Amino acid sequence: MNNDSNKNHINIGLIGIGKIGRIHILSANELHNTKFIAVYHPDMIKAERFADTYNVEKIYDDLDEFLALREIDAVDICTPTHTHYEFIETCIKSNKPILVEKPITRTLEEFDHVVELINRDKNKLMVAQYCRFIPEYKMARKIINQGKIGTPINIKAHRYVNAPTYKNWFFNEKLSGGIILDLLIHDIDAVIWILGDEIESIYSCVNNFNLKEFDTPDFASIVIKFNQGTIASINGAWILPKNHYTPNSIDSMLEIFGNKGIIEINDRNDSKMKLFNIKQGFQLMSTDPLKIYKAEIAHFSNCLLKNKSFKMDFKSIRLSLEACLKAIESYKKSEPIKI
Structure with a gap:
């Protein structure tokens, strides 16, 4: 994330343009501290249609190019469950904070590996456990x-x-x-x-x-x-x-x-x-x-802006x-x- 002490909102890149991705964007539209500025999807036609509908500025069908965009402060993963692990691993390597829809991963082995990857920085990942x-x-x-x-x-x-x-x-x-x-x-x-x-x-x-x-x-x-x-x-x-x-x-x-x-x-x-x-x-x-949804996204962005830890206990997330x-x-x- 760009270290700008005067920054008043977080620019988010969205991975996943299904129902939950739409809900996250619509929720963020009512927040002062969050803006979705880019979307990634391997099908450019679907990505363009989504971006036009929800007024997203940048569209990518190449994940590396998407993650290399300096303006993106954080990434929101709203893809099918079985794809979460691969996207999380790639986004961690790009050094961008991550909001990921529940469940965090499909297996415990994947979860444990994710925790190993973020151990050096616990403020790297937040799971959107809705309740x-x-x-x-x-x-x-x-x-x-x-x-x-x-x-x-x-x-x-x-x-x-x-x-x-x-x-x-x-x-x-x-x-x-x-x-x-x-x-x-x-x-x-x-x-x-x-x-x-x-x-x-x-x-x-x-x-x-x-x-x-x-x-x-x-x-x-x-x-x-x-x-x-x-x-x-x-x-x-x-x-x-x-x-x-x-x-x-x-x-x-x-x-x-x-x-x-x-x-x-x-x-x-x-x-x-x-x-x-x-x-x-x-x-x-x-x-x-x-x-x-507004509350969880606002919490994610607010923690990043104020350099605070997410209210997220990985022990209980793993137990769930x-x-x-x-x-x-x-x-x-x-x-x-x-x-």
Whole structure:
């Protein structure tokens, strides 16, 4: 990144022009500290069409030329999961900070190698773990750390969405990790991050209701037992009916039951948070209105501008990836897996 103390925004180069790349650009358009100035895609026609639509100045179909552009301060990787490792490795060698969409890599071996590559500079890479930037989830974590609901006993979460039929690579488990690694990593990571605990064991079972042609699960149910006794039940589906009544056609819920209170966060209530504890009864909690994608991109740029470390714990990021991979192993073996 250019070391200019007077710089007030970060110029980002985008790798990947699919749905998440579009979301990142649209989110950044509302930020004062971030601007997407270049895009890379091997198909120049698609890149030009994307750049015209989203007003991106520079277009490249050569990755080396793209990364050599001095005006690019950082890179945002929004490509299919199985390509993350190769792009991360190349971008690290170019000495540009990286924002990468979840999951960071497809395998633990790739993750460990990435961490080795960035060990000299921990501020080299940030993973866009979406749920860590949801204001209500951040508040839930704070409430638990303050002991307001006592000891967390049980956590229930679900995430139901429409099947991502715009790209078939999602349904190839070797490429995407399937419904567990692509979708439920959101909730698995959120629970791990909120609790701050290690996992004892994980068990999962799956089914295929609507995606028979792809021979891949479209529903998964996961049970995680944590070292301190909390049991989490997490369900996910790629079969939410179209035109569902929740925002963005995502039906998600998180409920944390403690021995002194309960936290409930539910998309059906416009993501309002309800907190109950013994002393105060039920409360409706006010939350930060900043949208989630805007929040994570703004954090990335702000840390670079102020030379601060990203709020990113690679130990918990690794545990989230490992938990997803063990959940996949569990359903294939039909048995609980120790971690």
